[in-house]
Amino acid sequence: MSTPGEVKKAISNPFGPPKEPLPLPENDEILTKNALKVFDETPNPRHKFIFQNLVRHLHAFVKETDISTEEWMATIQFLTETGQKCTSIRQEFILLSDVLGVSALVDAINNPSVAGATETSVFGPFYTEDAHDVPFGESIASEGKGDYMLVKGRVLDVQGQPVPNATIETWETDGFGFYDTQYVNREVPDCRGRLQSDKDGYYQYRAIVPVSYPIPGDGPVGKMLELVHRHNNRPAHLHVMIEAPGYHKLITAVYPEGDPYVTSDTVFGVKKSLVVKLDILESDEEIKKYGFKHGPVKVLNQDFILLTEQQAAEARSKVTEANILKDTTFF
Ligand SMILES: [Fe+2]
Structure with a gap:
């Protein structure tokens, strides 16, 4: 800290110029090469790989789009507003990642499909x-939040063996299309709950029939979707996250069939195997047996199949090997 009237010299970080001087750019190709070369001394090879790829793709983007100064400033302004819209309960950057398909792509690469296992979703x-x-068997939703739905099934491994005492987190919108966190007067959690599978892997709870809903449209991401005439709806779905010791954490969602947005999810979360059919509880006796006050009651019968940590890691490593082989040709 300097006292008033005293000015101390600005302090640089400890790194000197690169070993070889960079050629002063006579054209934009040299500029791009220089911007790549300055990462050559990065000690962590993964960091080097990521930053050089980022620079290469960004420079290619600028050239391919022939972007104007005004457009680039508008881009920076858009990203600034995206950050400014974030709060402890509002994440506009996740929305941006979602609507550009990046969240779904990161999920797909990190959780490749494995035969017999439940697929992941955003x-x-x-x-x-x-x-x-x-x-x-109890309810995750308070009364009056929507139409009744019974959710039941088992948590299993890929050999069909039960996974007992798995922790199941589940959350959904209410029948109006809002998560509890979107209400300013939220006092307690609603339409969400934490359950355990029993000793034979069975789980069961009461919920409400999910409905399609628009992602928040009052921020820069919402404005962007309007600019390009894209709807901002997600098809109806129920989020499920399952953890059990020794098993890879499953983050997924199921999407009841027939939703008008199931083939154009604004965040690209739907996978074919996650589209489910809802049944109906027929008799008053059954409706009462499962703890509902009245009908109609839809039923989601859904088993969730977990991978062990080792099975998930093996599937992931195959993707990594394939991508590294592909990417080494870039430099
Ligand atoms: Fe959702």
Whole structure:
């Protein structure tokens, strides 16, 4: 700290100029080569790989789009507003990543499909850690939140063996298309809960029939979608996250068939195997048996198949090997 009237010299970081001087650019190709070369001394090879790829793609983007100074400043302004819109419960950058398909792509690369296992889906920005523990068969939603739905099934491994005591987190919008966190007067969690599978892997809870909903449209991402005439809806879905010791954490969602947005999810979260059919509880006796006050009650019968940590790591390593082989040709 300097006292008033005293000025100290600005302090540089400890790194000197590169070993070889960079040629002063006579054209934009030399400029791009220089911008890549300054990362050559990066000690962590993964960091070097990522930053050089970033620079290469950004420079290619600028050239291919022949972007104007005004457009680049508008881009920076857009990213600035995206950051400024974020709060502790609002994540506009996740939305941006989602609507550009990047979240779904990162998920696809990190969780490749494995035969027999439940596929993953995007996490989304609406999970909270404060969900109540919900006993077997009880409800995650308060009364009046939407049409009744029974959710039941088993948590299994790929050999069909039960996974007991798995922790199941589940969350959904209410029948109006809002997550509880979108209400300013939220006092307690609603339409979300934490359950356990029983000793034979069975789980069961009462919920509401999910509905399609628009992602928040009052920020820069919403404005961007309007600019390009894209709808901002997600098809109806129920989020599920399952953890059990020794197993790879499963983050997924299921999407009841027939939703008008199931083939144009604004965040690209739907996979074919995650589109499900809802049944209906037929008799009053059954409706009462499962704890509902009245009908109609839809039923989601859904088993979730977990991978062990080792099975997930093996599947992931195959993708990594393939991508590294592909990417080494870039330099
Ligand atoms: Fe969602």
